[in-house]
Amino acid sequence: MNKVSSEKKSSLILAVALILGLVIGMVLYMALTKIGDYSNVISAFAGALVAIFIPLWQTYVIQKSRLSLEVNGISRKVSEKAKISLDEHSELVFLRKIKGREARTPFFIVDGLPKRTPPDRAISLDELEDLLNKAKQELKDAPEKIAERKANLEKINSFTKDNFTKYECGKLNRPLHPEIEYNPENVESTLEEFKKHFEESLSELKEKHEELQSSIPAIERKVHQIKTELIENRSFFEISATLINSGRLNTSIKRPALFRVYIGKENYIDLKLTLNDFEVKSEISPNSTVVSTFSSTDISQLPEEDRKLINTYWGQSVQCKLFVEDVHGEPSGSNSIAFSEGLYQKIIFDRLAVVATSHSI
Structure with missing residues (x-):
């Protein structure tokens, strides 16, 4: 599930609700001008609806966390147990x-x-x-x-x-x-x-x-x-990611995470990850960010076929994504990056070089 698409959908629903509320308000106003005897009753009923609706709106729409994440880089390291x-x-x-x-x-x-x-x-x-x-x-x-x-x-x-x-x-x-x-x-x-x-x-x-x-x-x-x-046989992966909470309520993510490498149409490799320093890095305050690191298990624990695929596609331009889940069970997906060490940073450096060139002294 893409967190960005979910936020766009929520914004669209909010806009539709506001327009619908405006239309209903105009209809009620026109009705009240024609019905004099029941105007007080209708006004009281409308006021009660507003009194109930506003706290619910604040609780479920405004006062909530909004988690998104961006993968900063991926590295491959040899296990310390390998001697x-x-x-x-x-x-x-x-x-x-x-x-x-x-x-x-x-x-x-x-x-x-x-x-x-x-x-x-x-x-x-x-x-x-x-x-x-x-x-x-x-x-x-x-x-x-x-x-x-x-x-x-x-x-x-x-x-x-x-x-x-x-x-x-x-x-x-x-x-x-x-x-x-x-x-x-x-x-x-x-x-x-x-x-x-x-x-x-x-x-x-x-x-x-x-x-x-x-x-x-x-x-x-x-x-x-x-x-x-x-x-090729005794390494593991480390993924650095920025967790962004743009909402007004703090949130926490669970320790397990998934890193999916897309190697073709409907073909992929899944790497199971765990969040490092879970006690410190799992909670994200409102309107703040946390830079966290996720580590996979030693690839020697994977099936031989998966190891071969990882070694084949490592360093290539195939795309991969990180997926996490918050304490409410809401999943979030990251941006796509290449399954290669340092390539994502190189893309950023190249973009910055273009911007720097356009800003001549």
């Missing part, structure tokens, strides 16, 4: 190393010996993409770090036992843990320790840079493959 095991994919070896460096699990004393619990290798898609971004950042930073290590090595080679002081030793020690101790009795050995450290560090950085250069493309392809599989 990826880094150990199952050989392409993600470098990401396992990053995860291992970041793991700081607590240790426990078992039989008098400290033992750590193994880090959890099962991660979410967001964590996987975060690890990929860190690997790409390390690849980006590697040339600068290699150049820095080369500069440090050249600086160390420029020192001799006569010009290498404790102060210079302190400057070189700043990034080192543990530090190399300055030995005034044998400065050459101190310089050799620094030289050995920075040569090993430079060699490790070069190896890491080569590994990143060869691994990143394969990692990106694998992450893309995993993301595609999760979206």
Whole structure:
């Protein structure tokens, strides 16, 4: 049921009622001018009708809620319960190393010996993409770090036992843990320790840079493959909508909602939704709006045929609508939007761009 059509119908009925009331009033006036003896009785009867009619009119026509809704956008997200095991994919070896460096699990004393619990290798898609971004950042930073290590090595080679002081030793020690101790009795050995450290560090950085250069493309392809599989099988939909109450009485909507995707003549897919933050977002005051979010269940719970249809038509220009029901059982339908993320916003941006172009400075 379309809420806009219902409001137009109510307005039409109101207009007809006003015209009909005017005609009846004119007829009564003409009758009263011809009937003198019963004019008081008829006037009293008409007054009683008006006295009864006005409160009923206010209650059922004026003092009521008028709910409408507009879908602002639709997004598709991977369920947080969907996990990826880094150990199952050989392409993600470098990401396992990053995860291992970041793991700081607590240790426990078992039989008098400290033992750590193994880090959890099962991660979410967001964590996987975060690890990929860190690997790409390390690849980006590697040339600068290699150049820095080369500069440090050249600086160390420029020192001799006569010009290498404790102060210079302190400057070189700043990034080192543990530090190399300055030995005034044998400065050459101190310089050799620094030289050995920075040569090993430079060699490790070069190896890491080569590994990143060869691994990143394969990692990106694998992450893309995993993301595609999760979206097609373990995702859910979030619909953002503005609920508008243009009436004079507050109203509330029920938690369940329906999102229908029209894929052809008399063909559609129904997604069952629930209102997020129901206790806060369900009530709409008179002449006010509430921006709410509805979430679907994981599409893995849908029949396989419906999942295939969703994956086929997602991102296409097929239309879809949101339907809700208020506490009085009155259904309301939203505007139509494309079954695609960001397309509705793009249409609005394009319209605004046209308006902005027409308003030249």
